[in-house]
Amino acid sequence: MRxxxxxxxxxxxxxxxxxxxxxxxxxxxxxxxxxxxxQQNQQMLQQSLLALADTLKTVTGRLDEQAxxxxxxxxxxxxxxxxxxxxxxxxxxxxxDTNVRxxxxxxxxxxxxxxxxxxxxxxxxxxxxxxxxxxxPSLAPAGxxxxxxxxxxxxxxxxxxxxxxxxxSDYAAGQxxxxxxxxxxxxxxxxxxMNADDAQLNIGNSLYNxxxxxxxxxxxxxxxxxxxxxxxxxxxxxxxxxxxxxxKQPDLARKSFxxxxxxxxxxxxxxxxxxxxERVK
Numbered sequence: 001m002r003x004x005x006x007x008x009x010x011x012x013x014x015x016x017x018x019x020x021x022x023x024x025x026x027x028x029x030x031x032x033x034x035x036x037x038x039q040q041n042q043q044m045l046q047q048s049l050l051a052l053a054d055t056l057k058t059v060t061g062r063l064d065e066q067a068x069x070x071x072x073x074x075x076x077x078x079x080x081x082x083x084x085x086x087x088x089x090x091x092x093x094x095x096x097d098t099n100v101r102x103x104x105x106x107x108x109x110x111x112x113x114x115x116x117x118x119x120x121x122x123x124x125x126x127x128x129x130x131x132x133x134x135x136x137p138s139l140a141p142a143g144x145x146x147x148x149x150x151x152x153x154x155x156x157x158x159x160x161x162x163x164x165x166x167x168x169s170d171y172a173a174g175q176x177x178x179x180x181x182x183x184x185x186x187x188x189x190x191x192x193x194m195n196a197d198d199a200q201l202n203i204g205n206s207l208y209n210x211x212x213x214x215x216x217x218x219x220x221x222x223x224x225x226x227x228x229x230x231x232x233x234x235x236x237x238x239x240x241x242x243x244x245x246x247x248k249q250p251d252l253a254r255k256s257f258x259x260x261x262x263x264x265x266x267x268x269x270x271x272x273x274x275x276x277x278e279r280v281k
Contacts, residue, residue, distance in 0.1 A: 152189055163190070183199040201232045201236055213246040241254075241260075
């Protein structure tokens, strides 16, 4: 009985205050809505964290890959440097060995030079009576050897090939005065070198190219007289003929060209000499 009365009182109270119940319901709905929003935000945050974790994993993998590539590159560079070091060491050893050999060869050459200088000089060959090699190049002595006498002692560390190459570089560059000086220096110290005939020929060529034809004639005749058994003689005869043509001396030019056809018919200058003879005629 009392319980029923209490329920009736509560029901009456609810009936008497319906707005309060409605407000509680709205507040509950708002709380539920905020809760759902928070749940959605939490889900989005979890998804972002998962995506961030995947990105971090990818970046970490790339960094590891780059680190591995860098380590490999460093290892390759280290191997390359070590290989270059070994190569430089081997080259240095070869250079030292070459220097020792050059020193030994220089001493041997100096000994040979002193031996040659101590030998008596051969008597000069008698000149042909009634002939003048300067006027007729075909009459140049055929068996004349390179200039007699011991060559001058070159300065220390002077290489014959380097001296010749330096002079030839000046010649190729059109520096004819320097080239002549260089070739004369080469012949002074190395008159019996394998390039001596070329040096003498290039002195004549330098003078010819500079327009000094009379001086060139003298130098070309020296090739014929001093180096008669070399392959520079046909070229010297041909340039000698060209020099005479420039000097308006066709008879001497013809003799020079005919000397090539007579003594060197198989040379490349023989064809040029035939053509030149046609022009002379």
